[in-house]
Amino acid sequence: MPIEVDGKTFETDEEGYLVNLNDWVPGVAEMMAKEDDLELTDDHWDIINFLREYYEEYQIAPAVRVLTKAVGKRLGKEKGNSKYLYGLFPYGPGKQACRYAGLPKPTGCV
Amino acid sequence: MSDLHTVNKSPFEKNSLESCLRLSRAGSVILLYEDAVYAALKGTAVENMITSVVGDRKVYVLGPDYKARGLDESRIIDGVEVVDYAGFVDLVDTNDKVQAWV
Amino acid sequence: MSETKNFMFLNRRAPYGTIYAWESLEVVLISAAFEQNVSLMFADDGVYELTKGQDTAGIGMKNFSPTYRTLGDYEVRHMYVDKASLEARGLTADDLVQVEWEDWETEESVDNIVEVVDSEKVAELLAESDVVFSF
Numbered sequence: 001m002p003i004e005v006d007g008k009t010f011e012t013d014e015e016g017y018l019v020n021l022n023d024w025v026p027g028v029a030e031m032m033a034k035e036d037d038l039e040l041t042d043d044h045w046d047i048i049n050f051l052r053e054y055y056e057e058y059q060i061a062p063a064v065r066v067l068t069k070a071v072g073k074r075l076g077k078e079k080g081n082s083k084y085l086y087g088l089f090p091y092g093p094g095k096q097a098c099r100y101a102g103l104p105k106p107t108g109c110v
Numbered sequence: 111m112s113d114l115h116t117v118n119k120s121p122f123e124k125n126s127l128e129s130c131l132r133l134s135r136a137g138s139v140i141l142l143y144e145d146a147v148y149a150a151l152k153g154t155a156v157e158n159m160i161t162s163v164v165g166d167r168k169v170y171v172l173g174p175d176y177k178a179r180g181l182d183e184s185r186i187i188d189g190v191e192v193v194d195y196a197g198f199v200d201l202v203d204t205n206d207k208v209q210a211w212v
Numbered sequence: 213m214s215e216t217k218n219f220m221f222l223n224r225r226a227p228y229g230t231i232y233a234w235e236s237l238e239v240v241l242i243s244a245a246f247e248q249n250v251s252l253m254f255a256d257d258g259v260y261e262l263t264k265g266q267d268t269a270g271i272g273m274k275n276f277s278p279t280y281r282t283l284g285d286y287e288v289r290h291m292y293v294d295k296a297s298l299e300a301r302g303l304t305a306d307d308l309v310q311v312e313w314e315d316w317e318t319e320e321s322v323d324n325i326v327e328v329v330d331s332e333k334v335a336e337l338l339a340e341s342d343v344v345f346s347f
Contacts, residue, residue: 058282059275063245066285069316107241120226120257122301145229148260153302174270178228180263180277185302194270 005031017099021055024102032100036091044088044100046075051101061106064094112137114205118144118212121156130211131159136166139205141198142190143172150190151181164189172198218249220341223258227277228268233261234276236347241279244286251341252283255294255334258347259301262293262308262326277309284313284325291326294334 001016002009005027011019016032018024029048033040040048050071054062062070064082072080079085085093094106115134119126127149130140140163142150149160150171160169164187173192176183183192193201202208221240225232243250254262261280268275283291291311298304305328314321329337338344 054282057278059278060241060282062282063241063286065245066282069285073316107238118229120229122257123225145226145257148226148257148301151302155300157302175228178266178268178271178273178275179226179260180266180307182265 003028003031003035015099015105017104018102021102021104024052028102029100036096038090040100041088044097047071047085047088047093047097048101050074051097051103055101055103061094061098061103063106064092067093067097111206112139114139114141114201114208116141116143116208116210117146117149118142118210120145121149121159126211127156127159131163131167134167134209139168139170139201141170141172141193141201143175143198147171147176147179147181150176150186152185152187157187160187160190170197170201216248217342218251218340219243220338220344221250221252222338222344222346223252223254223261224256225347226257226260227266228271228273232347233258234274236345237276237279239345239347240283240288241286244288247287250286250288251290251292251337252288253292253294253334253337255297257297257301259293259297259303259308262291263303264307264309280309281311284311284322289313289325292334292337293326293328295328295330298328 002011005025010023010028013019018028030040051061054070068080068082068085071085089096098106115130115138117127117130117140121127127146149156163169169190170193171186171190173194176192186192221236223233223236227233240250240252266275266277293308308326310324311326312321312323313325
C-alpha cells in the first residue's frame with residue numbers, strides 16, 4: 001500500500017518496504033512509525049541514520065547481528081545488544097528499522 | 111559492406127570469441143559486450159586473440175559493460191574502439207547483418 | 213549448534229554477465245548467521261568479481277561490488293584469490309577491493325583479508341574444507 005507524506009505518494013511493496021530507496025525523506029519514517037503507533041526519538045533516529053549510511057556504503061541492509069555489533073561500536077557498548085534494539089523497534093530491528101529507513105529487507109531475514 | 115559479429119561470453123570460459131574470429135572474414139566488424147569485454151583488456155592470457163585481428167577487422171567494445179566491470183579505458187588493447195549504446199545501434203544499422211556468437 | 217564446519221565458497225564466474233556471482237554473495241551473507249567458518253575462494257573469471265571501481269550506472273544493474281567490503285563484518289575471515297587466474301586475466305592484487313576484518317570485542321583486526329595464493333595453496337584449502345559451495 002502506498003504511503004502519503006506531505007501530499008507526496010511513496011510506493012511500497014507488499015510487505016510495506018519502500019520500492020525506491022532514493023525517494024526516501026525523513027517524513028517516510030515518521031509516517032510508517034505513526035502507523036505502528038510508535039513515536040520516533042533521537043535513539044530511533046540514530047539507528048535509522050546508521051542503516052542509511054551502511055546501505056550507502058555497502059549496498060545492502062545489514063543482518064541483525066551486524067547491526068547489533070555496529071551499533072555497539074558506534075553508539076556505545078550498552079546499546080550494542082538486541083534487548084536495546086528490540087526495545088526501540090519491537091517488530092525487530094532488522095525488519096522494522098530497515099523499513100523506516102527506506103531500505104530493503106535484510107538478506108536472509110524472513 | 112560487412113557483417114557485424116557480436117560476442118557476449120568471456121573468452122576464458124567459452125569459445126564464442128575464438129569461433130567468431132576463426133569463422134568471420136577479414137573486413138568484418140566485431141563488437142564485444144557483456145562478459146566478452148574482458149577480451150579487450152591488455153595483458154591477459156588471451157590478449158593475442160584481439161591483437162592478431164585488429165589489423166583486418168574493426169573491433170569495438172561496449173563502454174557501459176566495460177565500465178561496469180571496474181576496468182579503466184586506458185587498459186584497452188590499442189586499436190579497439192569504445193562505443194556507447196547509440197554507437198551499437200549505428201553499427202547494427204551500417205552493417206549488412208548481425209551475426210551473434212552467443 | 214553442532215560443531216563448526218569450514219565452509220568454502222568457490223567463485224568462478226565474472227559478475228553481471230550471469231547471476232552466479234550475486235547469488236553466491238547472497239548465500240555468504242545468509243550463512244554468516246549460522247556461525248560457521250566461512251571462507252571465499254576466487255578463481256577463473258571469479259577474480260573479476262573483486263575489481264575496484266565497478267560502475268554499473270550504464271547497464272541498469274545493481275553494483276554489488278561494495279558489498280564485498282562488509283564481509284569482514286559478516287565474520288568471513290578469508291578471501292583467497294588464485295594467483296594464476298589473476299595473472300591470466302591481466303590483473304594484480306592492486307586492482308582488487310580491500311576487505312577489513314575486526315573482532316569487535318578484542319579489537320584485534322586485519323587490514324585486508326583478501327589474499328592472493330598459488331595453485332598449490334588453492335588445492336590445499338579446497339581439500340581441507342568440510343563443504344565447498346560452487347558458483
